[in-house]
Amino acid sequence: MSSDSLKLLPLPSGQRLVGRDDGVSLALHLDERALLRARRQDGRLVPLELAVEEQAEALWALAYWYFASDPLQQVVRLKLDTVAPALLASGLLVGEGSELRIERSLFWQLPGPFLRTAGSACYPQLMVMHPTGRRHPRRAPKPVGEVYRRFDATLGAWISLRTLDIDADLERFNRWQNSARVAAFWQEEGDLTKHRRYLEELACDPRVLTLIGCFDDEPFAYYEVYWAKEDRIAPFYEVGDYDRGIHMLVGEENHRGPHKVASWLSALTHYLFLEDPRTQRVVAEPRADNARMIGYMQAQGYHKAKEFDFPHKRAALMVQSREVFFECSRLA
Incomplete structure (x- = not known):
């Protein structure tokens, strides 16, 4: 210094x-x-x-x-x-x-002021049966509102996460999903009616939490956070009871680039490890040919465990462990 x-x-x-x-x-x-x-x-x-x-x-x-x-x-x-x-x-x-x-x-494992809700750390464990036949812990009720906020000293901006509000965010979500760049990977183009139905289904699914990412309170990204034990990814690796998975899209062109990814991906991962200290891994399954996203994730400490086949795509299993994240992260 x-x-x-x-x-x-x-x-x-x-x-x-x-x-x-x-x-x-x-x-x-x-x-x-x-x-x-x-x-x-x-x-x-x-x-x-x-x-x-x-x-x-x-x-x-x-x-x-x-x-x-x-x-x-x-x-x-x-x-x-x-x-x-x-x-x-x-x-x-x-x-x-x-x-x-x-x-x-x-x-960085202490919630401090960064975690904006109580989190599910104190929610007691009760094992229940998923319709797929997998046993998993009953999940805590989903949070509402802002869940994470931190000033990124490297970027010189606030990075925050809040839960998606269907009425407030529907048009934004629709615009993002209909952009050619996003549609190439998500394949969820459609009208407002389709996207309202899509988001309403996720709102009723205890497995999934929908989030909006903001820089200086300007929405720029959409994330789906899911409990991996109840997800289609579970059969493809040795899934833990509290593993979380992420789907990600950046909707605003002016917030693309490696420096922005470094900020929001580390914040999203940080939030998930703070939200429940029982979470030992965060996973993702981008398309195996999405070399740019895979490279961004590797730069933030994720490793590519393997490639595997979903019915709709060839996927790369990206894994971030709690140990590696907190020992090697560059949170600032």
Whole structure:
């Protein structure tokens, strides 16, 4: 980080986290309120005058400022005389004594303000039978409204996800599906009546959650998120009870390109791993000849497990594991 660098990061709450780092000391403010002062000593940050009851807010902000400012930063080492036990229990802090640290891979697994709904982590498990004969957990009720929001410091824009509203989004969905580029892969061209029926069927399907992706609150993409155990993909790999699958389309031409894909694909994957910590894999099955999308996914840590045949297409099985995502992601 450059000498005397100043970084401003907006938070989903509407507040602004401001950090100033001169290479020797660091100061963090939340809006106009001083949040943390620290000096560097022997490769560690030593917070100054930080009361135990203030540690949770200050150290979360410290971690976010570091990890969002530098996607390659893996750990923040700290020296604290006293530690709030709840921080060790949460995973925000690990270690003991003078070896305290905040790990990037653990930090991004904490929902923080990014997950905008309660998620299904606390929904109890009850196994039920699918009409196909596969047993799977009963799924929590679907969320409504905004489910994820994060400022992408690399892109300099908000990336957010919200649930699809049929009345508000139908014309947009119809326009996107009737574009030649999207139709070549989705093959769902049609009129408003067809697309309303299509979306209404998905709204009644507990297996599928329909989402709209936004940059700076401008809708640009449509996603179908599904529970893989109940999906047609299940017979083609060793599916887990909480694996999620994704179908994706970018409808607005001005939001195409690898830098935008890196932002929204990492956000979508991040949301699914935050939404239920029991989810260990996110999968996708793009057409095997869709080399561009497969390349974009591989750049974000997905790997191509194999190719297989659906009745309507030759597909590539793309897999992202929780372990790889959080150890190798470049969330910023």
